[in-house]
Amino acid sequence: LRFYTESGSALNEVMRLDNTGNVGIGTTAPGANLETFGGINALPTTSGSAIEAGIRVRGGGNVVSLDFGSKSAGPAGSWIQSRNATDYSTNYNLLLNPNGGYVGIGTTAPGAKLEVTGTGDINIGKFSGNSATYGTIWTTNSATDGPAFYVYQGNVIVNSGNVGIGTTAPGAQLHIGNVDASNPHILITGTSSGNRVYLGDEGSTNDGALWLYN
Numbered sequence: 001l002r003f004y005t006e007s008g009s010a011l012n013e014v015m016r017l018d019n020t021g022n023v024g025i026g027t028t029a030p031g032a033n034l035e036t037f038g039g040i041n042a043l044p045t046t047s048g049s050a051i052e053a054g055i056r057v058r059g060g061g062n063v064v065s066l067d068f069g070s071k072s073a074g075p076a077g078s079w080i081q082s083r084n085a086t087d088y089s090t091n092y093n094l095l096l097n098p099n100g101g102y103v104g105i106g107t108t109a110p111g112a113k114l115e116v117t118g119t120g121d122i123n124i125g126k127f128s129g130n131s132a133t134y135g136t137i138w139t140t141n142s143a144t145d146g147p148a149f150y151v152y153q154g155n156v157i158v159n160s161g162n163v164g165i166g167t168t169a170p171g172a173q174l175h176i177g178n179v180d181a182s183n184p185h186i187l188i189t190g191t192s193s194g195n196r197v198y199l200g201d202e203g204s205t206n207d208g209a210l211w212l213y214n
Contacts, residue, residue: 026054039069044081047089058085064092 003015016024024030026037039054044067053067065085070078084090096103104110107117116124121140128134135155164170167177176185186199198211 042069042071042073043079044069044083045088049086049088053081056085063087066094 001017002013004011005014006012013028014025016028016030018024018030022030022032023034024037025035027035036054040052042052044052053069055068056065058065063084063086065083067081067083068078069081070076080094082092082094084092102110102112103114105114105116107115116122121138123136123138126134126136158173162170162172163174165174165176167175170177185201186197188197188199189195196213198209198213200209200211
C-alpha cells in the first residue's frame with residue numbers, strides 16, 4: 001500500500017505499508033515495523049526551527065518536542081534532543097522513568113536506579129567542563145586486583161559530610177575502620193622505591209602507630 005502527494009502532474013511517494021506489515025516513511029524498503037529516512041544527517045542545530053529530526057514526538061498545543069536523529073560523519077551516532085519546536089536555542093530536560101523504574105546499560109535486568117554492566121574494565125562516564133580537562137569514572141575486574149573503583153584525571157571532592165572506608169557510620173571527615181590490625185590502614189608512597197609511610201592500628205595494644213621507611 002503506497003501513499004503519494006501530488007505536485008503538479010508528478011506523484012511523490014511519501015509512505016509505504018509493505019506486505020510484511022512494515023511502514024516506511026521516506027523509504028520504499030522499511031526494515032522494521034516503522035522506519036523513517038530523512039532528517040539532516042548531522043547533530044541538531046542550536047538555533048532556528050527548521051525540520052531536522054527523523055522523528056518528532058510532541059504534545060498537542062505544546063512547543064516541547066522530543067526529536068530523534070542520526071549522523072553518519074565520524075564519529076557516527078544517533079541523538080535524542082528535548083527542545084522547543086519553534087526555537088532550538090531553548091532546550092528542556094530529558095526525563096527517564098519519571099514515575100519510577102530502573103535504567104540498564106548493557107543489561108536487560110537492572111537492579112539499581114542506573115546499572116552499567118560489561119566485561120573487563122568498564123568506563124562508566126566521562127565528565128568535562130571544557131575540552132581541556134575531564135574526569136573519568138571506571139571500574140576494573142582484574143584477576144589480581146579484584147573489583148575496584150577509580151576516579152581518573154580528576155579530583156574527588158566531598159563538599160560536606162563524612163567519608164567512610166570499611167565503615168557504614170563514619171564519625172569524622174575521613175574514618176577508616178574494620179581493617180585487619182596486622183595491616184596498615186593508610187599507605188603513602190614516594191616516587192622512589194622503598195619510600196613509604198604507614199599509619200595504622202598497633203592491634204594488641206589498641207594504640208595508633210606511624211611507620212616511616214626509606
